């Protein structure tokens with residue numbers, strides 16, 4: 001087994017993936033990459049590196065210093081949908097420029113790459129329900145356009161240079177921790193509000209149905225697609241991936257099974273609503289299931305129960321440490 005670099009280690013996927021990689025390979029083979037946000041809570045003796053993915057020379061020096069040739073990169077550093085819409089130039093630089101550098105380096109050092117795409121690649125020409133793997137890609141917003149370009153780049157590097165890049169189109173991902181500036185992240189905010197005993201004003205309409213996934217499934221998907229035999233990976237853009245779909249109203253109802261006094265109302269955020277309305281309601285991921293054995297484990301009830309329990313623990317720890325709750 002060769003060494004592994006994770007870029008964007010401080011983000012939501014990065015934090016969870018690092019834990020899973022440490023559990024599988026130990027901390028000495030995994031290099032936790034970060035850029036602006038320093039990493040905290042890494043295991044003793046683990047390795048980390050400051051790496052701005054837009055700085056190719058720096059990326060090369062990290063790869064050489066940590067003996068990463070022939071190894072793997074999980075390239076997670078990216079801006080989410082709302083951040084990308086607010087700063088499209090930076091989004092293009094990080095989301096597309098960063099991936100191009102990673103693929104150039106992977107080509108030179110013979111590395112396998114994992115890179116997450118998103119349900120944001122779909123726009124108005126794609127069927128809303130059970131959106132198929134090969135539905136047309138015409139996203140209306142910057143983030144989705146970055147992801148489509150990224151998928152094309154991944155495909156081109158495979159066809160022309162045999163770079164073994166593997167990718168999944170993640171739906172909204174749910175994990176405890178500060179929610180990033182995305183669209184589906186409202187669901188994380190809602191569960192935090194409920195656990196804190198607060199009411200929640202949803203930025204999306206009560207009936208806005210979006211595809212979602214428990215981060216435990218998302219992390220496993222990344223590890224499984226990277227381990228799959230090369231000949232099983234037949235989609236060299238990105239695989240549709242699915243676990244559950246729900247609306248803000250359905251999530252609130254599920255939360256009330258655990259916290260009956262939880263109350264919501266609606267204060268629609270125009271940008272988030274337009275982005276959400278442009279995305280699918282549900283996803284057909286049969287290609288991933290058939291070709292490399294993808295299978296989700298957690299649905300809405302399991303995810304909600306787990307999130308509530310984990311957030312309760314987290315808030316309890318903060319309360320004990322600070323004499324009050326701090327989050328966000």
Ligand code: AKB
Pocket residue numbers: 080081082118119120143170171172173181182183184185
């Ligand atoms: C976002 O909402 O920006 C992301 C995504 C679905 O890619 N969570």
